[in-house]
Amino acid sequence: MNSFTDWLPTLMIFLPLLGSLLLLVTPKTFRDEVAGFIAALTLGAGLAIWRGGGSELFRWDWIPPLGITYSVQLGGVSLALALVTALMSFIAILYAARRIPNPGPMLSLILAMETGLIGIFAAQDLMLFYVFFEDALIPALLMLAMYGKNGRMAALVKFAAYTLFGSLLMLVSIIGVRYLGGSPSFAMTDLKQHLVTGSAQTWLYLGFLTAMAVKLPLWPLHAWLPDFHEQNHDSGVPDVMGTLYKVGGYGIFTFAVPLFPDASLELRPILMGLAAFTALYAAWIAFRQTNWKRLLAYAGLSHMGFVALGVFSLNETAVIGAMYLLAFQNLYTGALFLSVGMLQERIGSLETRVGGVMTQAGALGGLTMALWFASIAVPGLAGFIGEFSILLGAYQVSPWLTFIAGITTIAAAAYALTAFQHTFWQARPAGAVTVRDLVHTEWLILAIPLGLLVLFGVYSTPALNLMQPAVRAVLSALGGN
């Protein structure tokens, strides 16, 4: 039995990729079912790992002469994020299968990307992490290329250039971490025992941070994000995968903090400042958006500012909050992107100034509103626990920066409610098309994430129990801060 549990994370990582390849040879009529089945199976593997209390570290020497290992482990924060990824990929497949005409390539890409994402969360070797980090990029680019809108080429180049700019600097940092520290391999267990010290650590941290700041994204490296979302397919399916792609916060938490403890303490004030600014600045811009996708993109950016604030503060409460927010932000932002897709399907545009949708599509409006409540951290929903813990923890480190970031919660309520009011309430314009309410699986697609958000908003213990030991273990590297 023990050997099987060792293999479970590997199974969970590569099952979707296998499914993705399988789809290429599956007859058209069964594609949806096969994709859904594979995604459900992946989620099941994740739940099995959770039930077993997380997996042990599995290590296999991948390229021995280079010291690159295949080390994977799913437990604590990584398991939580992998579970969310598996769930949202399943939901995205459920929606894509119905919504997109000839969805074969899209389903393949979703599954391929799921492999990259779960791999990112499971990797316990820096090179392996890098490999998955880049791998998740390829399906994202292809989704944009195959299903994007007219301006996609510019968005695509921007997205890729930003991401790769960061990740290549990270690659140099990764090489540096190993050689300047003298570690025998790239596995985290080895690297942690051979830390780089002095100013070299700061430089390497900066290289690493650049990649993560692009992914987070952190001001001023965020410019790719709104275009990426705006140019993607209307259904919102690629956007769901885009929100799952925010591995920056996780990367800093799992890799940067343990490997660069001194540098992260040293740069803490600057980085917290950037994070707080990002949160507020993005919320302010979100307020001015009239395109739902751009609005959601900036809202997501604002949340990520919060996550960054929590992680950079290096305070236990705040870091737990950040990880909690990171996990559940994927649920509500992802579901909101899908609801925007549904809205677009009905009214044919992504404009926020439509008016009166609520009168005809009550369920869509109601569920969307509830998801927005989760997004703006209304107590009783999971977003609140995350944001509140971050503010609580960060306050102990830097009250003023926390105050600035705290203003964001007010701004968030303003942009979310204004846009929602414009679209769903207000008067219905004369001669507008009739809007159909939710049908078939659409109910499930919005209700499952919402149900989980309520569940973990009220009863957060299981998730917190999962994350707390992992956060403590990471922060202990800082010498009991």
Next chain:
Amino acid sequence: MLQVPEASLTPLLPILLVLAGAISSTLLGFWLSRRTLTFINIGAVVASALSVGWLWNRDLSSFGGGLRADHAALLLGFVILAGTLMTLLVTLDTAWRARVAFPEFDAMLMYAVTGCLLIAFSGDLIVMLIGLEIMSLSSYVLATLQGSRRAEESGLKYFLLGAAGSAVLIYGLAFVYGATGSLNYAVIAEKTSTLNPENTGILVGGALLMLCGFGFKVALAPFHQWTPDVYGGAPTSVSLFLSTVVKVAAFAGMLRVFSGALDNAPGWHSVLAVLIAATLIVGNLAALRQTNFKRMLAYSAVAHTGFLGMALLGTPAAGGAALGYYLLVYTLMTAAALAIVAALQRSEEGFSVTDMRGLYYRHPGYAVALAVCLASLAGLPPFAGFFGKYLVFQAAFQNGYAWVSVLAALTSVAALVYYLRPGMLMFMPDRTPAREYGLGQRAPTTLAVALGVAGVTVLGLLPNLWYAFVAHPDIWAMLAGR
């Protein structure tokens, strides 16, 4: 009485087999069709590759150490033969369309390969020079064989600049001989470590002149000017050959001379670092502006010269292993990409980047293969190009050239953009009529492409399949012999 030199022919076997192919093309060309000759040559190349395997681990040498079939030679020779095989497969389909389908083409190609192998197997400067000249002269002819103004212009340019490069190289060679009193790599390596100050100046001068000469051959900036015109103007199958096999051979020579014989000589490391930095910047930024896909690949070959050169900045152990791995991967991915261009282009000018829109919906197999090649060229995992890039970054970083690594990382961003654009355009839906040659997809080219794509994928997932052979540091410590 004439002294007959001690000449064991066994270590020469891979070269002799290729030479036999060349000679048979020259002679049998009067009776046999070119296709038959190409099949004979494919047989010769495969036999040569098998003989490389047979010679493995024997460490033979001939002509008093002037020609060595050591591990380094065999590994590099194998890469050269892999590139040659892919070239021959592609010419089966495209030589006729490119109007170079006559036996002389095959003969020239095989003579060039003979020269390439001589460089890889060389144990002293003279053998290296002979190989280099055989290779260069055959390449000049290959670039000109197609009877078109563009080909003639590019061939002439190649010849003039190449001849100047050779002259500089020979001048440098003379200097090195003057400083050390020997042409043998092993003796030079021995002498360079114990040199009196007067001779050091001459040695440094010689090393730098040779660096310039090799700079022409591998297309290091600022000696790269001929590359885009020659690669762009020559028939695509010739561009394929020049940018893979010939470049691999030139790098094999550089590895032998600089990491082997001149490893202890002062001065050339820092000059090479500057040249590489210039190459990375010029190659990548120029490629960014190209609208013709074939020309873009030419500039990308220049940019890759920069990456490959970084391996020479490392210690011979780390750098040689990195170069050994990267050269094979580079050959596979570049040859596969150019093979697809050769198959799908309407004229020998290649096609424009924008013409690639929707290629996936017309030639799904080739489009996916090309996407894999471009991803590998860009250095995206899990394709082998990533590990190649990683290895050279590491080699330079470890030996104290962190700034070159960072610069390479930054210029790679530009590279990613120009690989990405065609890569993504292929997958965008398109309703306009196709702009590529509809009948280009044929079995031999497809086989070459499949070899390349399977190679970069398998070597990306399991790099150790090839890296285990090249990783042994002893191989590269003996570059100059004992």
